[in-house]
Amino acid sequence: MTAPLDLAGIGIGPFNLSIAALLDSPPHNRQPRLQARFFDRKPRFDWHPGMLLPGVRLQTSFLKDLVTGVAPQSPYSFLQFLVSQRRFYQFLAAELPAISRVEYGQYLSWAAEQLASLHFDSQLETLDFDGDHFRLHFSDDRQPVMARHLCLGTGKPPWVPDCCRPHLGSDCFHAIGIANRALDLRGKRVAIVGGGQSGAEVLQAILDEHWGRPAQVNWLSRRSNFAPLDETPFTNEYFTPQYIAAFFDLPGAVKQRVVEEQKLASDGISPATLKAIYRRLYEGQVRGDLFRVRLMPGRELQGMARQGDTYRLAYRNRLDATQQQCEAEVVILATGFSQQLPAYLAPLRECLELDDSGQLILDQHFQVQWKNMATNRIYAVNAGRFSHGIAEPQMSLMCWRSATIINHLAGEEIFDTGQGTGMVDWRG
Numbered sequence: 001m002t003a004p005l006d007l008a009g010i011g012i013g014p015f016n017l018s019i020a021a022l023l024d025s026p027p028h029n030r031q032p033r034l035q036a037r038f039f040d041r042k043p044r045f046d047w048h049p050g051m052l053l054p055g056v057r058l059q060t061s062f063l064k065d066l067v068t069g070v071a072p073q074s075p076y077s078f079l080q081f082l083v084s085q086r087r088f089y090q091f092l093a094a095e096l097p098a099i100s101r102v103e104y105g106q107y108l109s110w111a112a113e114q115l116a117s118l119h120f121d122s123q124l125e126t127l128d129f130d131g132d133h134f135r136l137h138f139s140d141d142r143q144p145v146m147a148r149h150l151c152l153g154t155g156k157p158p159w160v161p162d163c164c165r166p167h168l169g170s171d172c173f174h175a176i177g178i179a180n181r182a183l184d185l186r187g188k189r190v191a192i193v194g195g196g197q198s199g200a201e202v203l204q205a206i207l208d209e210h211w212g213r214p215a216q217v218n219w220l221s222r223r224s225n226f227a228p229l230d231e232t233p234f235t236n237e238y239f240t241p242q243y244i245a246a247f248f249d250l251p252g253a254v255k256q257r258v259v260e261e262q263k264l265a266s267d268g269i270s271p272a273t274l275k276a277i278y279r280r281l282y283e284g285q286v287r288g289d290l291f292r293v294r295l296m297p298g299r300e301l302q303g304m305a306r307q308g309d310t311y312r313l314a315y316r317n318r319l320d321a322t323q324q325q326c327e328a329e330v331v332i333l334a335t336g337f338s339q340q341l342p343a344y345l346a347p348l349r350e351c352l353e354l355d356d357s358g359q360l361i362l363d364q365h366f367q368v369q370w371k372n373m374a375t376n377r378i379y380a381v382n383a384g385r386f387s388h389g390i391a392e393p394q395m396s397l398m399c400w401r402s403a404t405i406i407n408h409l410a411g412e413e414i415f416d417t418g419q420g421t422g423m424v425d426w427r428g
Helices: 014-024 078-084 088-094 101-113 162-167 175-180 197-207 235-239 241-248 252-261 271-287 343-351 398-410
Strands: 005-010 036-039 124-129 134-138 145-152 172-174 189-193 216-220 292-296 299-307 310-317 323-328 330-333 378-380
Touching: 005 014, 005 134, 014 036, 014 101, 014 398, 078 088, 078 101, 124 343, 162 299, 162 330, 172 175, 175 197, 175 330, 189 197, 189 310, 189 323, 197 216, 197 271, 216 323, 235 241, 378 398
Parallel strands: 005 036, 005 145, 145 378, 172 330, 189 216, 189 330, 216 292
Antiparallel strands: 124 134, 134 145, 299 310, 310 323
8 A cells, every 4th residue: 555645635626726736836945745646536627617608707817826826936827828828928919808717727727737646537435534544435446545634625516496406407407517518599488597607607608699599588686686796906805815814713693794795796797797798688679689588686586397398487576575487498507506515524524523504614724623633634625715705715815725725734834825914904
């Protein structure tokens, strides 16, 4: 059996990829003596391929990449990617307000291809702890992988409303994989459920007749309107280490309230997307060539039933409290992702400290609170929305969080994660 790893990463998305990239490119003379490997069931790296619709762009600056915020000298930066692709000057000349998700996905895959610590085609079946090490058991015949510490980065599963679950299939599905579907919406009535960025991107593609010309589209959102992402300068101060430091030790009830108040700082619709949709609707009115489109904010979905080839969606209008309904042959759920523990943690569940909602509790180093944390650490990424604030699920502080985890794991400051004084005095 091979020697135990210092760190085993479960899941290879952008967050664990950032940790792997930083471990592979530390500052000069600060090489941590850490043996780390990262595992994922996929055959190769990909990043939400099912949502790479035409024209879709990031809501985050390209400088907030895998490494730049803490290691600008790293060979895994987005700028290094541009140089390697020989399009640095064309990128500058394009003056893009935001880069496409396609290009960012290419960047992530380019970085992943260079990292020997990444192991794909590794389906984790179960995980246990023998008192000294974690043991990772995979679906093939390989020996269990032993590791002293873990980093959980397997992402979150799609959330589907209870009333929609019995109807999931070829014509009722979550939007996460829509770009990979062979959709034909010609002549059909379509309902989009969910008023965030994903719902807007799906509507935009339908307006462009990406899957053919439908008969009608209804866009339902529980939110009171189709609200824009707040990306103004002082709101962006939420996405700084200084704000996380101010937020971290607030009482739990205060954190819940603050996160809800800040929703549109991370979960609104890009203004450019809203403008594109509105202009398309207006131009369709002018030309008289647009199929019927109904935008329906303030609708709370309450039920869904099937009658032949048609779905009937029942919902409450939150503005006037009336009960309403619509019909559709295709229902697309842009309903976000669920908060639940990964199934592979079941053998450790009795040793984990969970909050009132059954979620992991993290300390300031993104370390999971559990029985043996003094000797064997479990780190988690994209699990601290209510411990570290709204920046935690986003890529804005991805490399800073990665550096924080690496420093804590190594027991020394490999990366400089200190920050100067911010523009806002949060706590006095």
